[in-house]
Amino acid sequence: MIEWFTIAQIVVALLVGLVCLVLGGIGTKPNDVSVLGSALVALLLLAQIVISIVAPFAGNAPTGDPVEYWIYLVTALLLPVLAIIWALIDRSRWATVILGVAAITVAVMLYRMQQIWFVQIYTPVV
Template sequence: MIEWYTTLQIVVTCAAGLFCLIAGFAGRRPSDLTVGSLALVELLLLIQVVIAIVAPLAGNPPTGDLLEYWVYLIAAVLLPIGGVLWALLERSRWSTVILGVVGLSLGVMLWRMQMIWTVQVA
């Protein structure tokens, strides 16, 4: 993984999560802004998939368990999709809160993925 890109992802996911939480607790239903913030997060995660495929070939292999890393990454890619589907089906303020929880959860998952990639020794 690329450290600066992971940091960028964590900042964006936490910002999107906080934005959605604030909007949800303020009583706002899902909108283009809240759903779009998670769409941006999804785009960053898809780029992370490409980086995870190319990085070992470029001499940056993970030091931790590769299977654990990929399980985290696949789950992280699926979370925004599930959250947006929920928001589009339910369209209540609580689905906006769920989008916020998804965003904050992804921040934690990305931090853990960085630890698996760089810190652990297999």
């Protein structure tokens, strides 16, 4: 995991989330801004998956539980993808709010993934 990339992802996810919540709050249906913003969050998570696969081979292994990290990462990737599908099916203002909630949830999950990767010390049970 690359720390600056994770921080950039958190900032992007928070910005997308706040924009979608504001758009949903004023009654805007899902549009290019909200859907493509959420797609950007998902794309960055795909890049995080590639980084997470390569990083241990480059000497940057997680200090926390790798299973917990991967569960967070896969779940975080599913959130914006499923929110986008929801927004394409349900063309109401609430779909825009769901896109915002999903993006903010991804930001929180990314923060937790950063803690798992850098902070915790994992001792496997033998």
